[in-house]
Amino acid sequence: MMIIVIEGFDQAGKKTQSKLLSDFLKTQNKKSTIFSFPDYTTPVGKEIKNFLGGKRKFAPQVIHCLLAANRWEKSQDIKNALAKNHVVIMNRYYQSNLVYGTVNGLDLKWLENLDRGLPKENMVILLDVKVSDSFSRKIKKRDRFEKDKTFALKIANTYRKLAKKYHWHIVNASQQKDQVHKQVRDIVSKHIR
Structure with missing residues (x-):
């Protein structure tokens, strides 16, 4: 069937856009399954x-291997959902790695090699949020990757750079959620039969 990755x-x-997309697919008589990574x-x-x-310290290579292993742990579930003809919606996939x-x-x-052999996506939609908006939407409970503004800016810029390299769709995620959903829906609608 089809794998749609929502990144950002x-x-x-x-999470919101994955759910809204799943609800929209229902109106199109398409069953869907959402996976969120890390799981x-x-x-x-x-x-x-x-x-x-x-609580734990790992070298960068180790944590990125663990993030890949986490997707491999779910690979059979992903294949099973695809076998049932479900549209698989990924709230993050290997692109964030x-x-x-x-x-x-x-x-x-x-x-790239860490995830070679996992089910391939049909499209990636990057929800491109301004770092200032990300920080104002969530004040507390940030993990170590999310606390540092300089790091956050590097992440945002790298998302944009890789989106160009790999031809991901980019949606301005600093808009209202219904505007974002409309754009996501328009992108997906062109690809579902």
């Missing part, structure tokens, strides 16, 4: 959560 920095509205419910996901919460990994000084080719 913290508080870009990925903290799995054994590897628990390690990632500890790292992001500051490319972005965060590059900013953490890792080689892009090396990062």
Whole structure:
């Protein structure tokens, strides 16, 4: 069937837009399944959560391997959803590993190889949120990747750079959520039969 990836920095509205997209697909008589990464419910996901919460220390290579392993843990579930003819909506997928990994000084080719063999996406929609909007939408409970404004700006810029390189769709996520949803819907509508 089809995999649609919703990407973006913290508080870009990925969870909201994934849900709205799923609801829209229902109106088109399409079943969908949403996956969110990292998935903290799995054994590897628990390690990632500890790292992001500051309870564990890992070298950048290790955390990015764990993030990839977290997707591999769910790969059979993804394949099962596709086999049932569901549209699979990813609230983040391996694209965020490319972005965060590059900013953490890792080689892009090396990062790409971590996920080689996972089900491939049909499209990526980047919810491009201004860093100032991300910070004003969420004041507390930021993880270690989300606290640092300089890091956040690098992430936002790297998302835009890789979006050009890989031909991802870009939606301005600093708009109202219904405006964002309309643009997401328009992009997806062109690709579903």
